[in-house]
Amino acid sequence: MFKNYLKIALRVLFRQRTYALINITGLTVGIASFVLILLYIQNELGYDQHIPDIDQLYRCVEIQHAQGVGEQHVAVTMGPLGSALVSDFPEITKKVRIMNWGRNSIMYEGQQYNQDDVAFADPTIFDLLNIRLIKGDTATALNDVKSVIVSEKVAEKIFGSVDQAMGKMMLFNGKEGYLVKGVMENQPRLSHFRLEMLISFATAENQYEWLKYWGNNSMATYIKLRKGTDVAELAKKFPEFVLKYVEPEDESWIWELYLQPVKDIHLRSGHIKFQVANYNQGNINMVYVFGIIAFLIILVASINFINLAIARSVKRAKEVGMRKVLGANHWNLMYQFLGESFFITLISIALSLIIIELLLPAYNRILDTDFHVDFMHNDIFNIGLLLILVIVSLLAGSYPAFYLSRFRPIKVLKNAVNDQNGSSGYLSKGLVTLQFVFSIGMLFSIGLVFSQFRYVLNKDLGLNYKDVISVPLYSHNSEEEVQRIRNTFNTVPGVLDISHVSFINGVSGSQSTINVDDSAKTRIACRIGYVDYNFFPMMDIPIVEGRNFNKDFALDEEEAVILNQAAVDFLGWENPIGKTFLPIMDTVHKRRVIGVIRDYHYYSLHSRIEPAAYMIRPESAYTLAVKLDPGNENETVQTLEDKWNELFPGVPFEYQYASDYVHNMYRDESNTLKLFTYFTLLSILISCLGLYGLTALMTERRTKEIGVRKVFGGSAMQVMVLLVKGYLKLVIIASIVALPIGWYIMSQALDEFAYSIHMSWYYFIIPVLIVSIFAFLTTAYHAIRAANMNPVDAIRYE
């Protein structure tokens, strides 16, 4: 019996090649997309799974109520927090503090290396975050001041091999020697932190006195809870805990503490600022969006299958009827048709695996991943494929199987099967409408997402990054050295201007609360920017009140500050010029406001512009912003590199275009957008494919009707209109369903941006037009063929 089914299935496939092709293509593309999306989702959900007891691990997050900024969640904490938590709460067994030391220049045997991802960490990091040593002893490696652990990768880069790294001394920032006391395994790709060098936390404590006190948020604190601890219960005790350590009279430091599960860090940290570690931060909403797309794509492909099967049922009806006459029962036929869909799905899965293999390199490039098809080690993948096989076979095959096996043999043999109307007719139309709903909804979303993205990339950020490169300096570069670099660079033809700043965007990464010199003790949380005399004019940032820093004013460097409008607005000053602040950060003198700049976006459009205060402080500025003459930038950059190499032989010259910095801020979004677009277009393509097949069959079935209409005087045009009208009606119905849902979802999505586009009418009309045109073209093609047929041939049909 099975052999018989298989044989029939193969022959049906071969005979009705077009439909088999449509089905298999649709399912193949659908399954391939589904699997690719699943790999992405598996990847996103797989972060930090290598950490044992991850369910007991939490990151401390503070909710601050900062003046000028409002409520903000920050993942930086104070030095004593971890130890206080462990000593105050028996439920908390361990803590580890990690403090980023950013980028460092390291000297070993006369060669200089720039090293990112250097951090101070407590020795508990080995245990809590599963850092494994290849060399060295976890019990001692991070205990002493100036002891360092390097990753396998760094060991090979600097020392040539893991074995040679141990016990070596490196110079940090040109002066201090650090001893290599361990080599750790490279971090797994799916880890929320990237650590290439770990330095004992004792080193930091030795170096920075303020780490011992409450009041400065600069490190991440992770804690481990005793098994079975009720986190909600524990959290209830935190307000009291905070009050115990924070001086009550200092209102600005009122903050709340909560624990974020470490397993949530990768996907659920969108609202958290100042994260010491969150490499490749993900977004749970994107996981949901892609999950939905994956499901829709499979659904759309299955709908094609169902629709084509129903449409072909007239052709299959004779076979079904005859089988029933000859003794087949309902189940025999169910098995047969389910078997066929199983078979087609199996072929499609096999083909989709080939497609996946071919697409993976490009896919990995887009997502910066290293997915591969792995039957041996990826059980989820195998189970997933098996589930696809079963679910798609059932989804796609069950209705046709049920529908066809229900045929009354006598009706079939009398040619009395007519499923244009009745339940299957409605089902078929319903399913096509559903496909239109998906297509319109997705096109609508793509349109908006694209426009938002274009808006973000092209929006006037308020400063001019055009033709500007940023050259990172090192913390050990002395003021004289920086001056020497500036002087040398200034001689290069093609260099228009140079500015010495904390970062290319004008602000340093941190936020500080500064005090107005008034009796009310007004405070404001500000981004602090270290700039020079050139920065604002060079970046086309207008001064709206007062003046820029000026070398003619000898005290500007020591005593002047420039604010942005957001700061002035928060402080409510009508005449800000001349107002004074108490010494800012670790400076000595009071600072007088000499000017106000127009607000500009120093970060992405996701975040609002916060208050900012700018000072001249060359010793804390580690970037040279160089404005180039447009036209021969490459040549200029090459000359700059040559000059750099003359000044610092052996020290790599690094630079980045400021425009790339802007693009990088949206890189994740841009990649996600690409994927979203590809998969959406694929799902629309599958829908069209199905529609093409369906209309072909529908038109074929109406051939006789068309013939009769023509015999009695209907024109080809009238016949065509008749056929096309039916589908356009479905498009209209689909629009009525899809657009409100799309509007609702996209409004929420756009809310994630602090600045977003307005949904104009054309965003709603264009998707409907596109789908209508597609529907029109596919139906019209068949309709024209049918309408131009010789009527006699049409009547003879059947």
Place this chain on the structure above:
Amino acid sequence: MIRTENLTKVFRTDEVETSALSEVTFEVKPGEFVAVMGPSGCGKSTLLNILGLLDNPTDGKYFFLEHEVSDYSEKQRARLRKENIGFVFQNFNLIDELNVYENVELPLIYLGMKSTERKQRVEEVLENMKISHRKKHFPLQLSGGQQQRVAVARAVVANPKLILADEPTGNLDSAHGEEVMNMLESLNQAGTTLIIVTHSQRDAEYANRVVRLFDGQIINENIKGKVSQVKI
């Protein structure tokens, strides 16, 4: 073998009620060869469908092998059907996707026969029907006569007690038609009960009884050599 009492079939749509058979009472004994004749629309095919357990009557009784089957569900009818009845249609109704051999084999598959046994049976029947040289061909590659021979082979392969043929020569030329009728006659002579529905007087002459239907009623029965008038 077959007995009907006041068999009635009415087709109802929302507005119209059409009576296809009206109180038909008749009997077919084992081994008989009965031809049912009558003009188009007289109810011949309806009668054949009910006799073949493809449809239920609206009223009246139908005894098939002494079972009263008029109320049987499709499931019960299907079981009786596959074990006892073979069908031959005017338009052959072969499955295009299966070749000659596989078409003939199909009833045996649904009877759950073992494959070696099936092979033997099918080969034998194809041989008898003189179509075994075409067993790898598909229906569309055959002439009408050949297709109908395959259909007859399929009808007899399971050794049914009753064969029902609906216009078996309707789509064939006279030479092929005669061939098929000879085949059916020899089956009857071998003991199979046969009922055919036909327009053709020549085909009817093969039967040993001719039943004439008009407007859903039997108007006369003609046993070879004598005519019996049925009261209307």
